[in-house]
Amino acid sequence: MRTDLSKKFGIEYPIFGFTPSEHVAAAISRAGGLGVLGCVRFNDAEDLDAVLTWMDENTDGKPYGVDIVMPAKVPTEGASVDLNELIPAEHRAFIDRTLEQLGVPPLGDDAARNEGVLGWLHSVARSHVDVALRHPIALIANALGSPPNDVVVQAHEHDVPVAALAGTAEHARRHVENGVDIVIAQGYEAGGHTGEIASMVLLPEIVDAVGERASVLAAGGIGSGRQVAAALALGAHGVWMGSTWLTAAEYRLGARHEGKPSAMQEALLTATSSDTVRTRIYSGKPARLLRTKWTDAWDKPDAPNPLPMPLQNILVSEAHQRINEAENPEVVAMPVGQIVGRMNQILPVADIVAELVAGYESAVDRLVELR
Amino acid sequence: MRTDLSKKFGIEYPIFGFTPSEHVAAAISRAGGLGVLGCVRFNDAEDLDAVLTWMDENTDGKPYGVDIVMPAKVPTEGASVDLNELIPAEHRAFIDRTLEQLGVPPLGDDAARNEGVLGWLHSVARSHVDVALRHPIALIANALGSPPNDVVVQAHEHDVPVAALAGTAEHARRHVENGVDIVIAQGYEAGGHTGEIASMVLLPEIVDAVGERASVLAAGGIGSGRQVAAALALGAHGVWMGSTWLTAAEYRLGARHEGKPSAMQEALLTATSSDTVRTRIYSGKPARLLRTKWTDAWDKPDAPNPLPMPLQNILVSEAHQRINEAENPEVVAMPVGQIVGRMNQILPVADIVAELVAGYESAVDRLVELR
Numbered sequence: 001m002r003t004d005l006s007k008k009f010g011i012e013y014p015i016f017g018f019t020p021s022e023h024v025a026a027a028i029s030r031a032g033g034l035g036v037l038g039c040v041r042f043n044d045a046e047d048l049d050a051v052l053t054w055m056d057e058n059t060d061g062k063p064y065g066v067d068i069v070m071p072a073k074v075p076t077e078g079a080s081v082d083l084n085e086l087i088p089a090e091h092r093a094f095i096d097r098t099l100e101q102l103g104v105p106p107l108g109d110d111a112a113r114n115e116g117v118l119g120w121l122h123s124v125a126r127s128h129v130d131v132a133l134r135h136p137i138a139l140i141a142n143a144l145g146s147p148p149n150d151v152v153v154q155a156h157e158h159d160v161p162v163a164a165l166a167g168t169a170e171h172a173r174r175h176v177e178n179g180v181d182i183v184i185a186q187g188y189e190a191g192g193h194t195g196e197i198a199s200m201v202l203l204p205e206i207v208d209a210v211g212e213r214a215s216v217l218a219a220g221g222i223g224s225g226r227q228v229a230a231a232l233a234l235g236a237h238g239v240w241m242g243s244t245w246l247t248a249a250e251y252r253l254g255a256r257h258e259g260k261p262s263a264m265q266e267a268l269l270t271a272t273s274s275d276t277v278r279t280r281i282y283s284g285k286p287a288r289l290l291r292t293k294w295t296d297a298w299d300k301p302d303a304p305n306p307l308p309m310p311l312q313n314i315l316v317s318e319a320h321q322r323i324n325e326a327e328n329p330e331v332v333a334m335p336v337g338q339i340v341g342r343m344n345q346i347l348p349v350a351d352i353v354a355e356l357v358a359g360y361e362s363a364v365d366r367l368v369e370l371r
Numbered sequence: 372m373r374t375d376l377s378k379k380f381g382i383e384y385p386i387f388g389f390t391p392s393e394h395v396a397a398a399i400s401r402a403g404g405l406g407v408l409g410c411v412r413f414n415d416a417e418d419l420d421a422v423l424t425w426m427d428e429n430t431d432g433k434p435y436g437v438d439i440v441m442p443a444k445v446p447t448e449g450a451s452v453d454l455n456e457l458i459p460a461e462h463r464a465f466i467d468r469t470l471e472q473l474g475v476p477p478l479g480d481d482a483a484r485n486e487g488v489l490g491w492l493h494s495v496a497r498s499h500v501d502v503a504l505r506h507p508i509a510l511i512a513n514a515l516g517s518p519p520n521d522v523v524v525q526a527h528e529h530d531v532p533v534a535a536l537a538g539t540a541e542h543a544r545r546h547v548e549n550g551v552d553i554v555i556a557q558g559y560e561a562g563g564h565t566g567e568i569a570s571m572v573l574l575p576e577i578v579d580a581v582g583e584r585a586s587v588l589a590a591g592g593i594g595s596g597r598q599v600a601a602a603l604a605l606g607a608h609g610v611w612m613g614s615t616w617l618t619a620a621e622y623r624l625g626a627r628h629e630g631k632p633s634a635m636q637e638a639l640l641t642a643t644s645s646d647t648v649r650t651r652i653y654s655g656k657p658a659r660l661l662r663t664k665w666t667d668a669w670d671k672p673d674a675p676n677p678l679p680m681p682l683q684n685i686l687v688s689e690a691h692q693r694i695n696e697a698e699n700p701e702v703v704a705m706p707v708g709q710i711v712g713r714m715n716q717i718l719p720v721a722d723i724v725a726e727l728v729a730g731y732e733s734a735v736d737r738l739v740e741l742r
Contacts, residue, residue, distance in 0.1 A: 003741055168645060188559065189569035197644050198560035198569035200592030200601065201709040205644060221571030230571065230601035232741060233734040273568050273576060274539060338572040363604040364738045370374055370603060371735065 001228065001360050005182075005215045005237040009034055009063055009138055014238025015228070015356060016163075016184075016217055017349075018067055018141070022051045022058075023250040027349035029062040036065040036141055045127040052135040065139030065163075066132045070125045070147045087315050091304050095319050098297045104326040107318065126151070133158050139182070144193065144285075145171070146178040153179070165219070167195025167202070169209035176213045183210055184240045187220025191243045191337035193287045194220065194278065200234070207235035223339035225359015229367075232360075243337040249348045255325050261346055263327040264334050267292060273341030281316065282335060284309030290340065292332045294323060372599065372731050376553075376586045376608040380405055380434055380509055385609025386599070386727060387534075387555075387588055388720075389438055389512070393422050393429075394621040398720035400433040407436040407512055416498040423506040436510030436534075437503045441496045441518045458686050462675050466690050469668045475697040478689065497522070504529050510553070515564065515656075516542070517549040524550070536590070538566025538573070540580035547584045554581055555611045558591025562614045562708035564658045565591065565649065571605070578606035594710035596730015600738075603731075614708040620719040626696050632717055638663060638700040644712030652687065653706060655680030661711065663703045665694060 006014040012032030019025050025035030037055065042048040055064055129151055132140065140147070140155050141163040147155075155162050156179070163182035166172040172183045185206040187199030197205075199220045207216050218231030219240035231239050245251060247261075247268055256262035261269065267290060277291040281298045284307055289295055297303060306312045320333050336343075377385040383403030390396050396406030408426065413419040426435055500522055503511065511518070511526050512534040518526075526533050527550070534553035537543040543554045556577040558570030568576075570591045578587050589602030590611035602610050616622060618632075618639055627633035632640065638661060648662045652669045655678055660666055668674060677683045691704050707714075 001741060169643075187569060187571065189572050197709055198558060198592055199571045200558065200569065200598055201560050201594075201644050201712065204595065204597050205712060221569055223572075224575065226575050226605050227571055229604040229738065233600040233604050233738055234597050235734075235737075272540075273572050338568055341572065341576060363606075364742065366606075367600065367604055367735045367738060370372060 001232075001357060003232070003237045005217075008215075011063060013353070013357060014217075015353065016065070016139075016238060016240045017245055018143075018240060018242040019245040019248075019251070021245070021248075021251050021253050022055055023252055024245045024248050024349060025064055026055055026058040027248070027250045028245070028353070029059045029064045031350045031353040032062075033353060034063060034065055034138065035059070036067050036139060038067045038143075039128045039132070040067075040069045040143075042128065043124065045124075045131045048128055049131045049134070052132060052137075056135055063136075063138035065141060066128070066137055067141040067143055068125050068128045068132070068147075069144055070142045070151065083311060083314055086311055087307065088304070091307065091315055094302070094304050095315065098294075099319060099322055102293055102297070102331045103328070104319075104322050104331055107322055107325065129154065133160065139163055141165075141182075141184070146175045146180055149178060163217070165193070166206060167193075168197060169202075169205040172206040172209050172214075172216075176210050180214060182215045182217060184217045184219050185236070186240075187218075188278075189288075189338040190220030191276070191288050191340075192335040193283070193285055194337075195286075199231070203231065203234040203236055220337060221339055223337075223342050225356045225361070226363045227339075228356055228360045229363035233367075242335075243339050244343060244352060245349065246334070246336060247343045247346050248352060249346050255327050263329045264324070264332050265346065267329040267332045268334070268336060268340055268343050269345065270329075271336075271340045271343075273338045276336060276338055276340060280306035280312065282313070282333065284312035287335055288337055290332055290334045290336045292330060294331050294333050372603075372728060374603070374608045376588075379586075382434060384724070384728060385588075386724065387436070387510075387609060387611045388616055389514075389611060389613040390616045390619075390622070392616070392619075392622050392624050393426055394623055395616045395619050395720060396435055397426055397429040398619070398621045399616070399724070400430045400435045402721045402724040403433075404724060405434060405436055405509065406430070407438050407510060409438045409514075410499045410503070411438075411440045411514075413499065414495065416495075416502045419499055420502045420505070423503060423508075427506055434507075434509035436512060437499070437508055438512040438514055439496050439499045439503070439518075440515055441513045441522065454682060454685055457682055458678065459675070462678065462686055465673070465675050466686065469665075470690060470693055473664055473668070473702045474699070475690075475693050475702055478693055478696065500525065504531065510534055512536075512553075512555070517546045517551055520549060534588070536564070537577060538564075539568060540573075540576040543577040543580050543585075543587075547581050551585060553586045553588060555588045555590050556607070557611075558589075559649075560659075560709040561591030562647070562659050562711075563706040564654070564656055565708075566657075570602070574602065574605040574607055591708060592710055594708075594713050596727045596732070597734045598710075599727055599731045600734035604738075613706075614710050615714060615723060616720065617705070617707060618714045618717050619723060620717050626698050634698040634700045635695070635703050635705050636717065638703045639705070639707060639711055639714050640716065641700075642707075642711045642714075644709045647707060647709055647711060651677035651683065653684070653704065655683035658706055659708055661703055661705045661707045663701060665702050665704050 015033035017028035020038040025037040028035035161181035164175045165184045165186045215237040217240040218236035254262040386404035388399035391409040396408040399406035532552035535546045535551045536555045536557045586608040588611040589607035625633040
């Protein structure tokens with residue numbers, strides 16, 4: 001499973017693992033892949049700095065990357081207090097009513113309110129970039145289109161390659177023109193923001209569209225070694241996986257009781273590949289989420305239309321906190337791909353990576369035998 | 372590209388090609404795959420008999436199959452004249468208004484009205500089975516769920532294996548319990564009736580669900596040799612392709628001028644992978660179609676909800692005839708998968724198969740080099 005890309009990064013396998021958990025990200029890098037830490041949850045750049053320092057100390061000198069959300073078309077100014085004014089009362093009333101119906105209690109008086117959107121503002125994203133570049137990061141990825149040109153230039157000045165998600169060949173071409181080094185081909189089946197074209201079709205289209213100008217990672221539907229082999233057969237230079245790590249033993253985010261899976265993880269462990277939905281309720285743009293009573297509520301006739309990005313994320317931010325603290329597996333707000341149907345046990349990252357490698361080898365063996 | 376399945380069928384490549392055109396089906400069989408003739412367009416069993424006799428004479432003794440639509444839940448009795456009474460006037464008015472707006476003229480007085488649904492009734496489907504079994508067919512496929520048990524028994528008495536489409540692992544398990552020999556894993560990206568789970572996720576799920584009890588064909592997103600390699604890496608025993616053959620040189624169905632592509636083919640040749648839509652307007656069940664002004668019209672606020680199967684097909688049957696005769700590439704009613712983005716030239720079937728084989732070999736070579 002050695003590709004030009006894995007050699008370039010000095011990693012054992014071209015497995016790029018996106019996760020908001022530093023514990024998971026570090027474990028992916030230690031296991032021979034490239035852990036990519038999602039930074040959107042850090043509203044305060046100093047918190048991110050501290051976590052990246054922890055990464056530096058816990059990756060055994062192996063490379064790791066960061067994912068910073070840099071949307072092209074959101075307000076560059078304004079704190080959440082201003083944006084809040086743009087949210088209709090009808091939307092807030094729907095959320096209060098829905099959470100009450102679903103038995104999700106309000107936050108306690110002492111709970112710090114998550115301000116949600118801040119990590120999605122340009123000013124915050126840029127402070128993330130500045131902080132990250134003070135650490136020995138191997139990659140900056142942007143989960144929403146091409147990063148702004150000055151960020152690409154800044155990253156390249158530090159010899160850090162830049163990756164961006166694409167849902168069509170046209171997106172991919174634009175990324176390459178904007179200086180992006182690695183295109184992440186995000187198929188319909190992927191968790192989080194995703195387009196309509198499935199990986200089997202999208203991946204070779206993007207590989208052909210970018211040619212020698214960029215490397216391509218396959219994202220969407222990758223959770224086992226067979227799928228890694230399929231992705232490389234389709235021309236990818238590696239894979240980008242996000243969902244799979246949510247049920248890694250090292251994942252500790254979210255309310256939980258020591259030694260037990262969180263309510264979110266319990267929901268993922270029992271879900272089938274039919275239990276996801278592509279919806280705008282998470283961020284305002286279409287994103288694939290686990291289907292739960294929360295997503296169902298937004299499909300009902302009395303539900304308002306989701307707001308545009310970034311307002312929808314501000315709108316649901318406190319709801320997400322309440323849902324997390326309620327710890328009910330039937331009411332979960334979590335992006336995840338169709339691969340959730342195969343996430344059926346809590347496994348250490350090292351075991352997940354070992355299966356990816358062994359499964360890949362078996363799949364290639366099988367193809368060789370069929371010749 | 373030799374699998375147990377290709378050996379069992381005595382074919383060179385495990386490439387199963389579904390097409391309503393006998394010219395294409397015969398060419399697929401002659402090129403080393405298995406041509407599977409779609410029978411739903413034959414309302415009269417004698418017409419089917421004549422075409423199968425033509426197949427017998429034009430396949431150089433190579434095996435071929437038939438696809439007969441046998442829905443589990445449609446009326447077993449009643450001619451179109453009875454079913455017609457169940458169609459609301461509002462729906463007919465919408466179609467008349469829409470076709471007028473799109474500049475699609477009425478049928479001439481001498482045009483034979485296509486009765487549309489008849490091939491979808493049990494009585495007609497059974498007559499298709501009876502006729503087909505008088506020919507040396509190698510496969511009976513059902514594009515809509517498991518065939519009725521007595522049809523499976525009848526086919527097996529003639530040593531003819533039975534295939535059925537599945538959109539979930541649960542469908543696949545049910546097919547196997549009903550005696551189906553080959554499960555066709557139909558991913559979200561496929562043309563025609565399709566579910567929500569994309570091939571990258573669906574295919575290994577179905578392979579694991581049926582185990583040794585049945586063979587599995589990959590359908591949805593397969594149009595090149597790389598995709599065949601990906602499908603076999605995911606555990607498929609072969610591939611099932613439908614869309615690709617619509618732009619084969621041998622395809623002659625539909626209104627056309629000698630030596631030129633039809634309006635439908637022109638539309639397919641210029642479409643991208645983003646130009647399809649999954650909708651109930653073709654048959655009443657979700658099916659992926661080329662996105663055109665016709666499908667757009669059904670998305671507008673004044674459009675009625677599609678009727679259940681089989682009423683929707685009766686409703687649109689004459690519209691489909693009118694659209695065909697109008698020969699406008701912007702107004703087309705045609706099921707096709709997302710692979711349409713790569714169907715960019717009219718090619719002989721033999722050339723398409725040659726690319727599938729060569730592309731497959733290159734993909735496997737690449738995987739071997741990466742070891």
